[in-house]
Amino acid sequence: MINLQPYSNPNYFMILLAALLPIMIGLYFGRRLKIYEALFTFSFLVLTFGGDHWHQGVALIIYTIYQVGLTMGFERYRRTKNQTSIFVSTVLLSILPLVIVKFTPLFPNDHSFNIGFLGISYLTFKTVQVIMELRDGTIKEISWQQYLQFLLFFPTISSGPIDRYRRFIKDYDHVPDRKTYLADVDQAVFYLFQGFLYKYILGYIFGTLLLPNVSQAALSQRYALGGTGISWYLLAYMYVYSMYLFFDFAGYSLFAVSISYFMGIKTPMNFNKPFLAHNIKEFWNRWHMTLSFWFRDFIFMRFTFWVMKHHWVKNRVRMSQLAYLVNFLVMGFWHGITWYYIVYGLFHAAAIILNDYWLRYKKKHADQIPHNKWTEGLAIFATFNIVCFSFLIFSGFLNQLWF
Amino acid sequence: MNDTEKIYSILNDLTGEDLTDKGDTNLFDTGLLDSMATVQLLLEIETEIGVEVPVSEFERSEWETPNKIIAKVGSLK
Amino acid sequence: MKFGKKLWLIFGPVVIAVISVWIVLLLPLNHQRVSQDALRRGSVSLSTNIYHGQLFKKQAFAENYVPFLGSSELLRMDPMHPSVLAAKYHRSYQPFLLGSAGSQSLNHYFTLQGVHSELKDKKIIFIISPQWFTKQGQAPAAFSYYYSPLQAIQWLLTAKDSKATHYAAKRLLAMPSGKSSLIVENCLEKTARGESLTHSDRLLLDLRRHILLNEDALFSRFRLVDRWRRIEAGERVLPKRDSTTSLNRLAIRLARQHTTTNRFGIDNHFYSERLRGSRINGLRDSQRSFDYRQSPEYSDLELLLSEFKQVHANVLFVIPPINHRWATYTGLSMPMLQQTATKIKYQLRSQGFDHITDLTNDSQQNYMMQDTIHLGWLGWLKVDQAVKPFLTEPQDQPTYHLNSYFFTKNWQESLTLQKSDGQHGE
Numbered sequence: 001m002i003n004l005q006p007y008s009n010p011n012y013f014m015i016l017l018a019a020l021l022p023i024m025i026g027l028y029f030g031r032r033l034k035i036y037e038a039l040f041t042f043s044f045l046v047l048t049f050g051g052d053h054w055h056q057g058v059a060l061i062i063y064t065i066y067q068v069g070l071t072m073g074f075e076r077y078r079r080t081k082n083q084t085s086i087f088v089s090t091v092l093l094s095i096l097p098l099v100i101v102k103f104t105p106l107f108p109n110d111h112s113f114n115i116g117f118l119g120i121s122y123l124t125f126k127t128v129q130v131i132m133e134l135r136d137g138t139i140k141e142i143s144w145q146q147y148l149q150f151l152l153f154f155p156t157i158s159s160g161p162i163d164r165y166r167r168f169i170k171d172y173d174h175v176p177d178r179k180t181y182l183a184d185v186d187q188a189v190f191y192l193f194q195g196f197l198y199k200y201i202l203g204y205i206f207g208t209l210l211l212p213n214v215s216q217a218a219l220s221q222r223y224a225l226g227g228t229g230i231s232w233y234l235l236a237y238m239y240v241y242s243m244y245l246f247f248d249f250a251g252y253s254l255f256a257v258s259i260s261y262f263m264g265i266k267t268p269m270n271f272n273k274p275f276l277a278h279n280i281k282e283f284w285n286r287w288h289m290t291l292s293f294w295f296r297d298f299i300f301m302r303f304t305f306w307v308m309k310h311h312w313v314k315n316r317v318r319m320s321q322l323a324y325l326v327n328f329l330v331m332g333f334w335h336g337i338t339w340y341y342i343v344y345g346l347f348h349a350a351a352i353i354l355n356d357y358w359l360r361y362k363k364k365h366a367d368q369i370p371h372n373k374w375t376e377g378l379a380i381f382a383t384f385n386i387v388c389f390s391f392l393i394f395s396g397f398l399n400q401l402w403f
Numbered sequence: 404m405n406d407t408e409k410i411y412s413i414l415n416d417l418t419g420e421d422l423t424d425k426g427d428t429n430l431f432d433t434g435l436l437d438s439m440a441t442v443q444l445l446l447e448i449e450t451e452i453g454v455e456v457p458v459s460e461f462e463r464s465e466w467e468t469p470n471k472i473i474a475k476v477g478s479l480k
Numbered sequence: 481m482k483f484g485k486k487l488w489l490i491f492g493p494v495v496i497a498v499i500s501v502w503i504v505l506l507l508p509l510n511h512q513r514v515s516q517d518a519l520r521r522g523s524v525s526l527s528t529n530i531y532h533g534q535l536f537k538k539q540a541f542a543e544n545y546v547p548f549l550g551s552s553e554l555l556r557m558d559p560m561h562p563s564v565l566a567a568k569y570h571r572s573y574q575p576f577l578l579g580s581a582g583s584q585s586l587n588h589y590f591t592l593q594g595v596h597s598e599l600k601d602k603k604i605i606f607i608i609s610p611q612w613f614t615k616q617g618q619a620p621a622a623f624s625y626y627y628s629p630l631q632a633i634q635w636l637l638t639a640k641d642s643k644a645t646h647y648a649a650k651r652l653l654a655m656p657s658g659k660s661s662l663i664v665e666n667c668l669e670k671t672a673r674g675e676s677l678t679h680s681d682r683l684l685l686d687l688r689r690h691i692l693l694n695e696d697a698l699f700s701r702f703r704l705v706d707r708w709r710r711i712e713a714g715e716r717v718l719p720k721r722d723s724t725t726s727l728n729r730l731a732i733r734l735a736r737q738h739t740t741t742n743r744f745g746i747d748n749h750f751y752s753e754r755l756r757g758s759r760i761n762g763l764r765d766s767q768r769s770f771d772y773r774q775s776p777e778y779s780d781l782e783l784l785l786s787e788f789k790q791v792h793a794n795v796l797f798v799i800p801p802i803n804h805r806w807a808t809y810t811g812l813s814m815p816m817l818q819q820t821a822t823k824i825k826y827q828l829r830s831q832g833f834d835h836i837t838d839l840t841n842d843s844q845q846n847y848m849m850q851d852t853i854h855l856g857w858l859g860w861l862k863v864d865q866a867v868k869p870f871l872t873e874p875q876d877q878p879t880y881h882l883n884s885y886f887f888t889k890n891w892q893e894s895l896t897l898q899k900s901d902g903q904h905g906e
Binding site for chain 2: 132133136137138139194296297300301302303305306309316319320362363
């Protein structure tokens with residue numbers, strides 16, 4: 001039984017593009033071939049989760065049935081009633097599988113069936129979002145077929161970008177006119193090749209050629225500077241890893257967006273020149289955007305709304321600081337339950353809180369603080385370095401270096 | 404005070420700028436509103452005007468200028 | 481038509497790009513040659529693209545280059561390194577170094593695929609490190625680093641059905657590398673079961689080989705690490721005449737100069753980079769439980785021996801010494817090392833591989849090693865005393881008689897040099 005990991009080699013792209021051809025011809029002639037698309041999705045899920053990954057396939061099927069049942073149940077309930085306790089329990093039940101998966105590595109001796117599979121967190125983002133919107137009443141009804149299409153939308157299933165239900169269904173139910181579709185395809189081809197450049201050339205240079213060398217060099221200096229392991233090689237590792245992380249992930253995201261565009265679905269972009277951000281706040285509007293926007297809309301804003309509505313925290317500045325802390329801590333835990341992911345979250349919370357202090361100060365003293373292309377350059381440089389340092393924490397390399 | 408005046412008064416409060424004549428200013432691109440201030444905006448609209456806006460309803464592109472906010476609130480009333 | 485033109489504008493460049501890539505990959509480029517200068521640099525570069533490919537190896541082995549198979553010691557390029565001696569004294573051979581940190585018998589087996597006709601009846605030097613013979617044997621990560629699909633495909637297309645072939649296929653399948661390509665994995669499974677490949681399997685592998693050979697011909701000459709300058713620097717230090725006494729004198733002088741900071745006879749630079757300070761304390765007695773007598777590596781070695789037999793190579797085996805003072809400090813057992821060498825030598829001799837230079841007992845001598853386990857100065861000269869006559873004087877054609885017992889787990893774990901038929905060894 002064969003198994004192909006998404007976007008991993010030229011064969012995969014050849015098979016994928018060949019399978020896309022009927023969908024593209026259909027859209028070109030103004031039709032969406034929904035049955036074919038369903039079959040297409042199914043076959044690629046089998047390719048990804050079949051073969052020696054079959055246990056992941058089983059986990060995916062069980063997980064999907066569970067989530068669809070949960071969401072459809074809540075939708076049915078929400079038509080007539082709206083109790084907060086039911087809503088909260090539904091959300092908790094929806095994130096339960098992900099929580100179990102995240103905690104499993106803490107119990108290495110437990111050899112029971114692993115319920116995890118590639119992309120479980122991205123599916124959880126989607127289900128939680130739909131449940132919350134059902135609660136708010138912005139989604140009134142869902143059909144299980146459309147919900148499945150949304151959840152299992154093949155190009156983005158393994159690692160995002162995270163789309164929104166209403167946005168997705170609008171595209172899915174709509175067939176673009178030929179001119180618009182050709183513009184989409186044009187964009188898709190561009191993204192595809194940009195993705196090749198990012199993932200297979202730049203990502204390869206940084207990740208495969210440079211990273212092992214700087215990693216080894218930095219590890220050989222683990223006793224440098226009084227046993228802290230801080231060396232020039234560690235600095236090199238920080239930059240090389242950051243570049244690798246960006247090009248690999250941005251390349252992957254470009255593939256997912258590109259394939260979506262071929263299918264007439266405008267999956268949102270994930271990156272917008274993140275290293276050109278002037279400050280941390282702006283960075284999070286440019287880096288892994290669909291994730292940070294999801295956190296903004298479903299953690300940060302809801303948390304603030306809830307706390308402020310109950311007047312638990314009056315001071316606006318304190319409120320935002322608390323919300324940032326909660327937001328980034330949750331993000332840290334989501335990445336995994338290790339000290340370095342959690343420190344990464346705390347680091348970004350601290351950075352964005354300090355950043356806010358500075359922005360307020362700047363606003364107050366706008367006439368005394370110079371603003372020109374040099375200060376902008378300085379801001380970009382400082383932000384870039386702070387971000388790279390946070391990625392050094394994120395990489396887990398310090399864990400290897402110190403423990 | 405009518406709703407439009409109320410909305411301008413809330414916005415001027417939140418941003419610390421007089422936006423009364425600048426109905427087409429993009430509040431997000433200019434950094435005048437952030438997520439925090441947005442939540443306050445929604446809460447104030449709820450208490451001052453009595454229109455409940457769920458967070459999910461908040462689609463940035465539909466709320467990015469004072470004029471769009473006025474239109475949106477009008478449609479939800 | 482308007483939309484037709486638009487379609488062409490979108491996909492035209494893609495189609496042209498795809499076609500041109502295929503043309504380049506399918507051009508008949510396999511008769512490419514590299515210049516003598518590039519070959520010389522390639523022979524000491526230790527770059528993985530040379531180890532992965534075959535352009536350089538093929539041409540080098542057809543000329544007077546002799547494969548020197550080994551691992552990290554090949555990088556210890558002091559003036560007594562075999563490549564320096566051969567270049568300085570214009571010997572009839574020049575080493576072609578294959579292997580670096582982490583490459584062991586299994587990698588060497590695969591890197592020799594695809595150059596069989598050039599290896600036929602050739603002499604080979606093989607430096608076997610006892611450190612390879614760990615409980616786990618070949619580390620999968622290191623194996624992937626030296627593995628290339630070209631090696632595997634060349635092997636699949638030429639392998640004859642035999643115990644050795646089944647063993648090699650199974651070993652490769654146990655590595656992540658063996659699963660990196662669907663078609664290769666599929667063919668490996670068939671080969672491991674003793675089935676022959678179908679016509680379409682061969683066709684696909686052939687196509688893939690053609691593409692990989694073209695990639696090799698186009699790209700392997702780039703990204704060569706230039707180490708020839710170090711060889712030349714070594715040549716400048718060497719005495720004019722190739723005499724054992726003056727070389728020995730120089731080796732001792734150089735070794736003395738370079739090992740002044742520590743009591744282990746370890747190169748100053750290595751010591752300060754890797755051991756100095758608190759690090760060294762952590763290593764005291766750290767190797768007390770090391771044991772090289774039981775390892776899957778013994779069967780990997782057997783696989784390489786079957787390769788030597790297949791191409792009728794005449795091989796000189798070198799078992800390097802270790803740094804005795806360092807071994808004492810780390811608690812590495814000398815009797816265990818001697819037993820390891822004995823087991824290796826038994827496996828070699830009992831099958832007709834008689835050219836063995838075992839330096840294990842020279843461990844006590846000063847200046848043999850450049851650092852903890854790597855040959856240097858006098859050590860290299862000692863190797864040269866065996867290598868030079870072996871390569872410059874005519875040798876009898878050996879006859880090998882292989883015994884598949886060495887592929888078994890019994891042999892890997894045996895501590896008694898006992899054969900399957902109960903007959904005792906030396």
